[in-house]
Amino acid sequence: MTVTQEEIMAYVDGELDDATRGRVTLAALADLDLADRIAAERALRERLKAHFAPVVDEPVPAAWVESIRAATPPAPVINLAAERARRAAPAPRWRTPAWAGAAMAACLAIGVFVGSQWHGGGQGPIVVEKGALVASGDLGRALDTQLASADGGGADGHAPIRMLGTFHREGGDLCRVFAGAQASGIACHDGGQWQLQHVLPGSAPAEQTAYRQAGSQDGALMALAQTMAQGDPLDATQEKAAKDKGWR
């Protein structure tokens, strides 16, 4: 039988299937020349490997490690000077306490979530009016009344919808980020209605637990909100004032 050069190579590299591997092994037992060629290929591989092996033991330039760690958010190691500099610098636009608080609240919204959350008769949380998706029922009520600054985004046993944040979009309309078991999204107040700008499937908990982790969608929604928003999100006082004025 013939064993090709490519097969010898693949034999040494561990790339042959079991059947072919067995065939080559048998052939090499009967063919000294073949056995030599296999040994030579193996020796070449070992020699190259051994030649480059010491590189791995050389100390890596510290500057490389520093540049990587500087570009990736650090594990919390507190550098006092850097910390002071950070505090002295103006807060970045989207790191305001309002967003941080909202995200935090979204992480642990308290409430028991059950199947029939959207009460209020046959009407669902979202209806189509004149070609636009409009919030109705519980969702409409939640958008009208719940404050993101309240505990758990204002969620309670009756309206298990959390408000994650409130902001102005370009043009001045107020928009709100919400998350619920059936749907999550962003709605903007326009013409006296909450029009849905983004809708994602809700994040119903797999099991009914008192504590519920924020879905990964919360993060996606907050990112969307940041791209839509003009200026900072509303803080608790501003949000309350906006509610009192009917979100106009």
Added chain:
Amino acid sequence: MASAQFGENLVRLLPQMRRFARGLARDGADGDDLCQATIERALKSSHLWQEGTRLDAWVYRIMRNIWIDETRARSRRAQTFAPEEEGENVGVPGDAAIEAHAEMSHVDRAMASLPAEQREAVMLVLVEGFAYKEAAEIIGCPMGTLTSRLVRGREALMKALGETGIPETGGAETGGMS
């Protein structure tokens, strides 16, 4: 911005990235430059890395692409600036400089004399230990192309390093690989 986890995984890969870079670039200083350029690009495009896929293969692909671009750019520069009578020899740029390094070992010299495409195939499979399929993906070529480059690269190395084992008449077995 890349996550801290991404950063730490990248830090852990640095020693072997450096090994691959040195093999490709044929020289310690050039290898480190290549490694640094790779780190910068990996950080800049970290959002393109898909969680759950192999970070090492991803980083090697970046390194290999930077190196190929650089090799081509050098080759162009050499062709542009070399006097005409030297223009014949620019196919493998830097050979003269490589040979001038008297301290280079046999293996370094043998590796340096390989065409780039064979050298990267040899590095990925024999030194870095990637499977053929993975190596072909890093290079972005079909498996068959990878294995034929490997065969030719190994033959050249055997010859240069004086390993025995390939009979002169073995052409029938390796024919048709290219």
